[in-house]
Structures are given as C-alpha cells and as structure tokens.
Amino acid sequence: MDAATLQTFTSPVVLFFVLGLLAAFARSDLAIPEAIAKGMSLYLMAAIGLKGGVAVSKSGIDSTVLIALVLGIAASFLMPFFANFVLKVFGKLGRINAGAVAAHYGSVSVVTFVTAVEILEAQNKPPGGYMVAVMAAMETPAILTGLLLARGMGSKDGQKTSELLHEVFFNASVVLLLGAFAIGIIAGAEGFGEVAPFFEAGFKGVLCLFLLDMGLIAARRIMDARAITWRLVVIAIGLPLINGTIGTAAAVACGLDVGSSAALGVLCASASYIAVPAAMRLALPEADPGIYLTMSLSITFPFNILINIGLMSMLASALTGVGGATP
C-alpha cells in the first residue's frame, strides 16, 4: 500500500464516511435531518458544476472534451448489457430486477465522483473540468438501456414513455449540474471569484458531513436488507472493478490525461442511487428497491469510496506512466 492510498484513510472526508458506517452498525441514533442532507447534496452539485464550468471556460473545448463525452455516453449505454448478463446468469435475478439493477450500474454516482476528484487532486492528478459534463451526460443513457432490457423492445404505453423521458432528462441533478456548469462557463474565473468562498472553501467540509450521512444510510440499509444473496454481493463488488478497469483503460487509450482517465474509470465503476432509483420506481414499479438500492448504495458505494477510487488512480498512473503523488 503506497503513500497515496494511505492518504485516503487519513483524509477527513473518508474518515467521516467510516464514522457514519460505524455509528450505524453500533445502532447509534445519530442522524442528519433529511432537509439538511438534501441541501448539502444540492450544494455539492452546484459547486462541482460551477467549478467544472470555470475550468472549461479557461481551457476551452477541444477534441479531448468531445472524445471524453462520446466515451462516457457510450459506456453508459453499453455497460448495462454486460451487467444485465451477469445479473441474470450469475446473480440469478429475473428479467425485471436484472434490468433495473443494470441501469444503476450503467449510470453514475455524483458523490462518488466528487470524492474521487478530491482524492485525485490531493494526489496531484486533477481531472479536467469537462469531466463534470461527462458525468452529467452519463446519468441517463443507462436508464434507457435498462428499461429496454427489462421490458423488451415493444414498450406498451407511449404516453408514459414520454413522461419518463422528460423526467429523466430534466431530473433535478442533471438540471443543476449542467445549469451550474453553464453558469461557470458564462461567469468565468472572475465571476466565480465572488462566490468562491462559499462554493470552494466550504466544499470539503460539506462533503465530510454529507459522507457521514451516506455512511449512516448505507449501513442502516444493509442491516435491514433481506433480499441480498452472496451472489449479489459478489456482483456489487465485481462490477465496479471490471467496469472501472475498462473505463480507465479506454480513457487512457483515447489519450485522456491521468486524472481524467481515473475519473472516467470511477464514473464507470460507480452506481447511481439517486436519479436511477427514482426513474425505476416510476417505470418499473415491479422491480424490488430492496435489491437495487442495497446493491448500489450499501455495497458498491462504500467499496468505491474506500478502495476502488484508490485502485483506479493507481491503474491510471500505471497505464499512463504518470504518477501524481510526487510532483
């Protein structure tokens, strides 16, 4: 375990997540009010969007940005096929549940990405600002693939589909991320300067408290879980490893820098637990949230935060030959 990995476990951000896990396992009544948690999640999305936009306003949009976008969208569309196959064959899930879970693994987790950015920056491998746009673009394609897999080609009611598409493209996180990203581009570094004390200086601290809450929620959910088999646990750890490795490797092959490659790997590895569950509840009410939420939130999310981000970072360094830790 090298210095960079160790650093992960002395970072307050990760330690607060561990505290949340431990407190919930010890059955402490520690809890963060929902309104506060919701507020923090909006803050984090606005801040990451803004920062990404400001970064792009400096660097401009070049072919790398387009390549990363295409790569991310393709991954989000295609990853659910593989996940669906594994979930059915090895995980022994039915068609509906397999499709629903697959959608989660094709989509992304904003908080996992945000935590990865913090860790990569601390290792001197900052991802490009445009990765925020890549993240936003990756949220929704997987939902379409997942539904296709779960319901087959012939969707019955067309009216409901347009409702769903609207819900998916204008869902709160996509709108806020892309909106803040656009504001960052328009306002630029100068305009951002005015609000930087709020959106930049407070960022890591808010992330600490938010991860504390995520730790509490993740651990409480797994203690209540009933529908989870050992096969599903294996998949919830195996998929982020495989998807992450493929994503990182593809990004390096396409010429992205080390930080952006690791970040794309983390995006591929991460599983949604906000946008996709809400969409699945609407479109696939027969699917069991006890399966898809527990897998993505209680197993994959902690695994990514505690271990997989570090692995993707090392992998990207190894593949690009650029170690960030010693500048």
Add this chain to the structure above:
Amino acid sequence: MDAATLQTFTSPVVLFFVLGLLAAFARSDLAIPEAIAKGMSLYLMAAIGLKGGVAVSKSGIDSTVLIALVLGIAASFLMPFFANFVLKVFGKLGRINAGAVAAHYGSVSVVTFVTAVEILEAQNKPPGGYMVAVMAAMETPAILTGLLLARGMGSKDGQKTSELLHEVFFNASVVLLLGAFAIGIIAGAEGFGEVAPFFEAGFKGVLCLFLLDMGLIAARRIMDARAITWRLVVIAIGLPLINGTIGTAAAVACGLDVGSSAALGVLCASASYIAVPAAMRLALPEADPGIYLTMSLSITFPFNILINIGLMSMLASALTGVGGATP
C-alpha cells in the same frame, strides 16, 4: 446596453435566478427543501443587518441617515395610494384586492434589496449601511395604508387591530433585520471580524442558491396562475418603473449619494412577498393570494432582479452625474 448592465448577466447571482426560472418552466423537479430556503433567508437577513450596523458604527448617524429614513417611511405610507388608484381604474380590481395589492407595492422585498446591493457594489456604487434600517422601516407603513384603503376608515374590531399591529411590528424579518443591525452597531468592526468569515464570505454564494429557489417558486406560481389578466401584468411591470424612478429622483434631490439613491429607488420599486402576504392573510382573508402573490413574486420580483435594478443604477448615475463603473 453598457458594460455595467451586461455585468448583471454574467453575475452568478443573477444567473442562478435565471436557472431557477428555466428549470421550473421546463417542469424539472428541482426543488430546495423549505427548511433550507427558510434558513437561507434568515441568514441573508442576519448578514445584511449586521453589515449595515457595522457600516453605521463606522460612519455614525448624521442628517443624511434621518433624511433617508423619513423619505423611506413617507414613500411606504404614500405609494399605496397611487398603486390603489391604478389597480382599481386600470387593473379593474375590487376594493379589497386593490388595497391588498397596493400594500405589497408600498412595502419592500428584502431579497431584491440584497441583490441590488451586490450589483451596486460590483459597479462601485455601494449604498450607505444605513439603508438597511431604511429598508426595515419601509416594511410596515404600507400595510396600514393598504388596510385603510381596503377596509375604509372605520375598522370594526379594535382587538384584532392591536393583534395585527403587534404582528406587523414584531414580524420575524423586522425583528431579525433590526436586531442584527443593532448587534452590528454594538459589536462594531472588531466584533464583526470574528463572524465575518460566515456572514460575509458566504453571503454571495448563499444568495445564489436562494435566488435559484426564488426563480423556481416564481416560475411555478405563474404557471399555476389563473387570476392574472394582462392589465395586472402591465401594472406589475409599470409600478416598479414609476415608483422606482420617483424614489431614485427624490433621493438624489435630498442629497443622498449615488448608491443610496439607487438603493432607495429599488426599495420603492420592490414589492413585498413575505411580510405583507402574511399580514394580508390575517387582516384581509377575503383578498385573493392568487393575485397579490403572483404579481409581486412572479412578475415584479423577476423584473426588478433582471432589469430594473440596472435601470435604477443608471438613473441614479445620470441624475447625480456620478458613474460608478469606472472608478
């Protein structure tokens, strides 16, 4: 459109408001929890009160301050008469609704003022710190005039009137604004220094998120609105122009500096959507919130934020001959 006006549209504060409007019009489910919105509004009032108090503790209280106070209170008392006339004759509202709406336009909007201060400061025309006290003093007189207009001289039940007066003078925003203002005066610059990182550095960022929420609420309300005619839309844009122009001109005539004159204009132009609706609901339950809230919140408020603050700033510069943009 000069550079200063353009600057308005690259300021993150205004851009987040626009994002809120757009997101709501696109029927996104983006929403800020009420507790968070309420918390932000308390924060903004405490911060603006404190900053005003600290500024006055430096500058002291002189005749200008008294003139501005008298001007503001007189405006709040008198503006509803004109508004009431227009609302009845041109707007075709009945006595009760006209009186209720008039009260809103005589009173002030804290957030409009706060946004104006930010924009004026960015244009190097900072208003005097005492304007916070002027704002607090302007909140309530209009309520009395509005009730007089709606109910006629002979108010029936005296007991209820004393209840209303108490409600009006000790309402949350008056108490918090004036309380924080007093704390600012007592604590002075030195005492404020301790809490400045919270109340000063975070201010613009919080304002961004608060205006995002205001944009969402304003746009959603107008999409649901049913009682609004084109005549009322014209009034909701015309009144802030007229009231604002008179206010700015009167302030310049009384010798206020350019920033304070523009700020007084904005106060006259703004319409309350917190203190007055609550008071009207108590005192004039027959009046229709679908009219007064929609006009003040969904038409006048956006118009002031996006256009009218800039106009008042230009007007004050033209009248005083002092342009702030090039220092």
Add this chain to the structure above:
Amino acid sequence: MDAATLQTFTSPVVLFFVLGLLAAFARSDLAIPEAIAKGMSLYLMAAIGLKGGVAVSKSGIDSTVLIALVLGIAASFLMPFFANFVLKVFGKLGRINAGAVAAHYGSVSVVTFVTAVEILEAQNKPPGGYMVAVMAAMETPAILTGLLLARGMGSKDGQKTSELLHEVFFNASVVLLLGAFAIGIIAGAEGFGEVAPFFEAGFKGVLCLFLLDMGLIAARRIMDARAITWRLVVIAIGLPLINGTIGTAAAVACGLDVGSSAALGVLCASASYIAVPAAMRLALPEADPGIYLTMSLSITFPFNILINIGLMSMLASALTGVGGATP
C-alpha cells in the same frame, strides 16, 4: 466589571442569544426551522470534536489529560448527589423529579462549553484541546447516578437497563463528539487544513445563529412554564455557581492551566438539555419535563452564557494568578 467581562456583551455570539430572548419575550414569530437547528448543532459538535482532536494530535496525551478526564468523570458521577439533596430539601421535589433534575446538573451542555471556549479564547485563555474529550466523558455518568437516586438500587427490569445503557453510550452527541475527536487526531493539522475553511472559519457565525435559536426556545419555554417555583429558580442559579466554583478550584488544584480550569468549571456548572432529557423520558417517564427542561434550558443555560462563564474565567485567573486579557 472589568474589560474582559464587558467584552462578553459586545461579542456577536452573546448578543444574538440576547436577541433571541428579547424576540421571544416580545412574542415575535421569529423561528429557526428545526432541521436547520439540528443541522447547526451537528455542525458545532463535529467542529469542536475535530478541533479538540487536532489540538491533542499536536500536544500529545500526557498526565494532565488523564487527570482532567478523571476529574470530569468523578464530577459527573458525584455532583448529582449534592444536587439531589438540595432539590429535595430546599426545592421540595419528590424522589423521581429530584433524581431527574440532578442528572441534568451532573451532565453537561455542549453549547455552553462551546460558547465558553469562544469567550476564553477571546480572553487569551484557550482551554486545552483535550477538554472536548472531558466534555464527552462527562455526558453520561450523571445519568446513572440520577437514575440510582430516582429509582433506588433495585432496578426492576434488567432488559430495559441494557437498552438504556446502549442509548446513553451511543447517543448521537457522544458518538459525533468522540468520532470527530478521533478523526481530528488521525487527520492531524495537515488533514484538518483541507476542511478548516468550513469547520473553523464558519464556526462563530453558526454559533451566533444557533444561540439566537436557543434564546428563542429558552424564553418561550419559560413563558409557558407552570411547574416552576421560586425555590427551583434559586436552585437553577445557585447550583451552577456552586458546582462551577468547585470544578474550577479542583481543576486549579490538580494543576490544569487557567483556560482548562475555567472550562472544567463551566462544564460542572452547565446542565444538559439534550442527552439527559431524552434519556430521562425513556427511563423516568414519570418525571416532569416541565421541571427539568425549564430549569436547565431556560434558567441555568442563559445564566451560564450571560454571567457564569465570565465568573468562572475570573475565578480561574484569580486562583492561578494568570490573567489572560493582557497577553
């Protein structure tokens, strides 16, 4: 009244508390949403825990720390006996209520401690970082003594006792304080640096708003109070004076520095109004919250914030011969 005491009344932190008291007495409708208040209290505990841990990571753990811990735990265990005696004999309370109130006075108030730290630091008498651990350790022993006094030795149902012990040792504030303290030790000054803008710069401002809320709650409760006699008022002021004096003197005698001695005095003087009420409601449902909450929250808490912290600070200076105000 010397300069240091006067300073208390020009500090925004204390002034916001006074504003809360006044607003509630004037029956203003000013109120802070519960979710925000809860969020601020979690923030304050995380921040004070972190800062204490970082301080200990610098200073290391020596015999002074152990002495302070032993002193605090002993005080928490023993103080309820004296309080119980006074409450029965002078206060004329029955066994159950006397035991319940005694538990509150043996335990501690986190916000009183936090305010004391701010005031002591402003007087150049910063308490040691380890005092956070002392505070956390003092929260629970008094609960056990209080129950013993209220119920006698032979507790009926063993199963419920283990439930209570779990509740008491894993209650939210103990877990968060000690958890953040541990994170502070692990992350050290370097790790803390990343999150300092959030947890350090914002601290005093959040404390202002939190004390505003506490002022509102304390004053509203006393206006509704019915079960409070003048004898109980005398005790609610006398006990913090006596406990605080003994605590400060004992700390000085054991060789603690001036700031830590004053802080230990404040801890002894303070009465819990979070952890203990919740535990009493579980374990002694027959006890009257109208007595214990009103005494601790509405009388002792304001007395400590406004007067007693200053007294303990002066006492500690007098006893150690070290005045902090003139460095």
Add this chain to the structure above:
Amino acid sequence: MIETVVRKRIEILTDTALLGRVTDAVDKVGITGWTVVPVSSGKGRDGRWREERVMGTDKVFVLTIASQDKAQALAEELAPVLTKYGFILSMWDVEVIRGERF
C-alpha cells in the same frame, strides 16, 4: 380485554399564522390537549400552494380528541373563523384507550 371508549377526533386545517386562534379555542372549550401535524402543499378554490413556508402563508393540521360535547362546542366556537378564513374542520368517532383523560 382492553376497554375502549368512543370519542370524537377533530381535524382542523388552518393557516400556520392563525394556529394560535385555533388552539386558543381548543383550550377555551376545555379540551385537554392537541397535536399539530405539518402540511406540505395543497389545492383549493384559490389554486395550488406549496413551499409557502418561506412566504409565511402555509398551513397545518390541528388534531384533537375530545368528548362529543366538547367537540360540538369547539365546532361552534370555530365556525365564524372557519368561514372567514376558509379553514376546514372535519370530525368522526374513534375508539380510544385511557378514555378518561379526554
């Protein structure tokens, strides 16, 4: 078997700003207690409302359990306000344990 008695459960939808008037009426007719439940949005003749808490025009439910007589007295007491402010009052029979306290 536990004994239950029949009481009225009364539910009043009121503006938060006017909560005090409703609870004063509950106290006045001698009902022992009441409980307030938050409300998050709604629609009536004036159209839809939501998130009005920022504007201070939101609503709450006041729930109280009382004997038939006191329930009737409360309805009488509140009738003028109900009509004036457009509150909603509904009531129905419920079985309660420890009926002596209501």
Add this chain to the structure above:
Amino acid sequence: MIETVVRKRIEILTDTALLGRVTDAVDKVGITGWTVVPVSSGKGRDGRWREERVMGTDKVFVLTIASQDKAQALAEELAPVLTKYGFILSMWDVEVIRGERF
C-alpha cells in the same frame, strides 16, 4: 347549533414522485381540493424505508374530502395505479362544517 353534513375523507399513501398522478385524478373526478402531508418513514412488504428523500423514493399522504359519489369515482380512477405501485387508499365517513363546498 352548527349544522354538519357527512362526507368521505379519503387518504392515499403515494410515492412523492407520483403525487402528480394522484392529484390529477382528484382534479379529474371534480373534487374541489386536496392537501398533502409529509411522511417520514415506514415499513411494507419491501421492508423498511426512511430518509429516502435524498434518493427521491419517499412517500406522502394525499388527503381529500368529497361526497360519497366523488370518493367512489376517485377510488375507481386510482385502482389500477394503486395495484401497480402498491399505494394505499382508505376512506371513511366524517362530519364537516360548510359541507356545500365539498
């Protein structure tokens, strides 16, 4: 004495994300209004849920008062969605003042 009339009080537990479908149905059958009450946690066949608001999978109660006929029409209207999404609908008779408005 105040006059009361008997109406149905209907209570529907629904996903927050599907609130619009329920209130559309209420509007469609011609009921004058409805009120939404927040829900903080629960347990059903899928196990326990709480704090799902962050995940957008939380629930709310929709309350509405209507005549017997309209209540029945609403139940018919919602029946397919209820079964599909596992909502809960219950209703009972209540006495209301100002009954003409419902």
Add this chain to the structure above:
Amino acid sequence: MIETVVRKRIEILTDTALLGRVTDAVDKVGITGWTVVPVSSGKGRDGRWREERVMGTDKVFVLTIASQDKAQALAEELAPVLTKYGFILSMWDVEVIRGERF
C-alpha cells in the same frame, strides 16, 4: 365497481425516541406495515411543547391499517406502554381497496 373491505386504522402518538417499541409491537402482532408521520408541536397535561427535536423529546404519529383482530391485539400489546409514557392510541373503521394485503 371497485370492492372495498372494512379494516381498522390505528393511530398512535409516541415519543420519537420510543418509536422502535411501537413498531416492534406492530410487527409482533403480525401487521404487514406501518407509516410514520412527523408531528410539529402539541399540548397535553405537561404543557406545551414544540421544536423539541433539537432536544430529542419530540413526537411522531404511527399509522397502521389492520384487521379488527390484529388491531385489538396491538392495543393490548401497547396498553402498558401507553399508560406509562402517556402515548395516545385511537382507532376507527375505514374502507380499503386491496383489502387482502392488510
């Protein structure tokens, strides 16, 4: 026409800290689910309370729908706690759709 069956709707006001005891009782008597609704303030024999969430002494409503038998069993199960902690339990008949699940 949609078929409805009659069930009991039970409503229990409890301290938040003791919610677990109530829901354990619900589970124990074999009721399929329950829903928790937040409460913001109230008044009882001990006087008024509000904003006690900061102090951890606030309350919630637990709502559950069950057959007559299970409702009675729940009342018996909770009776001792009710008296000890001053909770309130009330219940009444409601019509439900999809009655087989309760």
